[in-house]
Amino acid sequence: MTVATGARRAASPALERYEAVIGIEVHCQPKTASKLFCRCRADYDGAPPNSLVCPVCLGLPGVLPVLNRRAVEHVLRVGLAIGATIPAVTRWDRKNYFYPDLPKGYQISQYQIPLAADGRLVVETSEGPLTVRIRRAHLEEDTAKLVHADLDGRAVSLVDFNRSGAPLMEIVTEPDIRTAEGARRYAEELQLLLRTIGASDADMERGQLRVEANVSVRPRGSTELGTRIEIKNMNSFRSVERAIAHEIERQVAALEAGEPLRQETRGWDENRGLTYVMRVKESEDDYRYFPEPDLPPLRIDPAWLEAIRTELPELPAARRARYRDVLGLPPADAAVIVGDLEATALFETLLAAGSPPKAAANWVTGEYLRHRKGGSVPAERLAPARLGPELARLIALVEAGRLTLANAKAILAAHLEGGEAVETLAAGYERIDDAAAIERIVDEVLAANPAAVADVRSGKDQAVRFLVGQVMKATRGQANAARAEAAIRSRLGQADGAQGPTGPAAADQGPTDPAAADPGAEPSP
């Protein structure tokens, strides 16, 4: 505690003289229905304790493992997605150690020949693109869960074997990362990749994605590696960044103070904002790896690999590039859409239905995300397969000039609230473009608002906006605002043009709408 606060105070000037070297180890749960080596269900999250357990995952005498094909294919998918080398033949190894969460006293894992090796992932950081080399990705079985408890005054640990034997993919980078932000960005990008290819739901809160970091610091310019410290218990992307930033400061402060660093494992305490010692490594672990005799080797036939490759969807990096370079989306919009699988699915549905990319992107990044984050819309109404066709219809009506943007948004809100079809809702919102109809309404408005008319005549141009607003109000927003304004000016003997920064578009677009910044949002009449 005192070290940490001291470090924080002393660090800032010294930090500049050091460079951090960071490697990330991610464990994620491949998306399978059953466990890795037995047929118990793998959706252990929230299940009653010890309810998803069989002799195999309980490690009873006499049991044997049988490998889940889908779990293997998920790792192959990841390997292909990161451009890794896939071995022609791989096998399984036993990693031996004793711990109450490890029922057999060994973990079936991969040691010598991982399913994927030498891949890479490029991530965007505030300092530009960062290429992170991925040393290996392999498959292993998960351990049971230990819960610490007090049992009638006795400190105990409770073991729940539901997670025991669930598949686990370990993805280890080279120490290529130099900043806490880079580490967070790598973890985020990896999560996106895993979700995009369907290999894992990779939900950190549910333990499907666990991030550990190896952090060392060294004086800038040095090529030697400092004492490596492992950080665990980082339960969100934010805590990954905070924990590593803190750890870099702590290590630098220690070195500046002449204190030696020990090779150790530290835990991140989110509440206190510091890392604490979990385990000091006095000597190297001796896991006594040897080939698992209960499982035959796995030959990865080129045809098998090719079939998996063919089924891979477009990967996030390629998708961002396409949205940016081919569809002409601003990079920020492309990143927002690609970073969100549901948004991507909706966007692709809109494109497939013929919506113009920029308009579609505006609707997705604006209204769609706003409604989704608002949390009041039932999830099924936001499902891309259901919402897509409706939203595409809505965009088409706007594009055809039959709906104002404001009314289109109101229709979307009504559709999401009540579920009524866009077509039906739009019937009451057709835009009034007809000159005679608009002039009739303008006349009524002018007659009812003599004070404003006088203001306009005396040169107070903002009174025009008031009158346009009254026209819109009278038509429940259906009037073509530009034509209404033109009619008002013409009736009051004013020339068109002097509209200033608050032109007619302001009536259509709320000031907080990000789409307002994009001229592509409103079709020109």
Added chain:
Amino acid sequence: MSGIRPAPSGADEELTRLGVGELGALLRRGEVTATQVALAHLERAERQNRALNAWLHLDREAALTAAGEADRRLAEARRSGSEALAACHPLLGIPVGLKDLVSVRGGPCTAGSRILAGYRAPYDAHITERLRAVGAVILGKTNMDEFAMGSSTEHSAYGPTANPWALDRVPGGSSGGSAAAVAAYHVPAAIGTDTGGSIRQPASLCGIVGLKPTYGRVSRYGIVAFASSLDQIGPFGRSVADAAVLLHAVAGRDERDSTSAPVSVPDELLALPDDGGAADWLRGRRLALPREYFVPGMEPGVEARVREAVAALEAAGAVIEEVSLPHTEYGLASYYIVAPAEASANLARYDGVRFGPRLGDGRDYVADYKRTRGEGFGAEVKRRIMLGTYALSAGYYDAYYLKAQKVRTLIKADFDRVFAAGFEAIVAPTSPTVAFPLGAKLADPVAMYLSDACTLPVNMAGLPGLSVPCGLSEGLPVGLQLIGPPWSELTLLRLGRAYEAITADAPWRRLEPSDLAALDDPATPTPAERLALARAAAAATA
């Protein structure tokens, strides 16, 4: 014990002298019931187990339930006609014993160890399911060296088993309980496991037939593991045909064992040739005699019986040629690295957390682990865990474990060469000695390990091996080992059947184990008492 339990005489006791085929014929004809057969065997086993200690658990209730079910199935088949009767598996209604490392749902499974005291398996092993499916009557669980580590059954935490041929001698091991039970007519057939000779060597020492199938032939699912790449499950019987029938019932692919091979199990196992046909089949068969198997330390009487058996096969028309298996001498050392290494991992699960007794004060899990394991395992098991852990540990892996796996390649290649040269089988001794006295080798682990010198190379190569009785030396049984290429069990059994046929008239075939009568004598010491006496005598001379 209160007084003498009279040895029942008459028809029911005589049933125990019959083999699987004969009992099956009586059952199908309805001349006896499976319940009668089960009771006859149960009563003999219960009565004699004090003096033999072949059984760790006899489950009378479960056996009689299974026998009653077999009787219903037999009655129904009889009503349905001869085809339905013929479709019944020959094991229907036949009592069998299981080595106490085979999981039987709801029953004990100690693997001969204190560390599994009180454990009840919540599931059936694959072979248990198969035996239930064919209607075999499981009488109980047999004694064994702890975790199948040993060659004498003296390493059982539940006391040693005696050899029915000489109650002061070992039955061999580790499947000594099964072998002794079959030899003493407690069951016509039993299941054992063989990691380095644990079926063949006790079969040899007890004068019965024992088969170690090809690795992958019988599913290991539900069998307590010793060394996963070497363990195989196999049958004991008093005749080759009986062993073949039991193999047929338990062999075949099981999707729960990834090393269980998708190789079909021939139905010919149920119809081995009769004496005439078997002898005819033998003519012209090429058999190899490996010179390295007549090892130093082999007893002259054993070598004599084996060479006589080879001569008999040759006289009956087999073509015998001497061959070399040059890496045989490296078998022992490499085996005693590979097997303990695998065992050190397989036995890590015995930690007192999920099953078995837990020792310690509950304050520190590492301390509790050490006490649970230190007191739960016997000396031989701890020795092998230590050896295996050391062989895999950092800095020694290459020198020991990896080296042993490379030598394993050479041992396997030796066998491959012989079979590639057209030999159908290798004939060799099973054990270099006859049954040795209780306690004789307990003080010297290496001497005990040498008991398996002729059998463990077969496990290292994953091959099938059959041991058949081939006479007596100093009044004790000698075994002839027949080794074949992968999946050649049928050939080995035909060969064994042929050897039975050509020696059918040999005087030794008519001899029963010499100490059977003493098993019914309440004054007979228990095997544990005999071992204690032997140890006391050894201590006095030392």
Added chain:
Amino acid sequence: MAALSRADVEHVAHLARLGLSEDELSRLETELNHILEQYAVLARLDTDVIPPTAQTIELENILRDDEPGPSLPVTDVLANAADVADDFIVVPAILAAPDATGR
């Protein structure tokens, strides 16, 4: 090959989580060294170019479909455990992370 010292025997016993008495440690030191002497025979063989054999059966790609099946009833999962509470298996409080260093 190098002989095992008493400290080596203690180290291996710790790696294997075997609590051994002083007598057992002494006896094992003698026995293990005797057995290791028998292993010396292997050093005579040149195995540099020989591939290791880990399994004798020539099987590959034994995989199962990802189809869930039944688990055991909770009572069966807990039935053999020495210490149980609220459908959990109870062990001494675990404060330290796993350690496989043998020290």
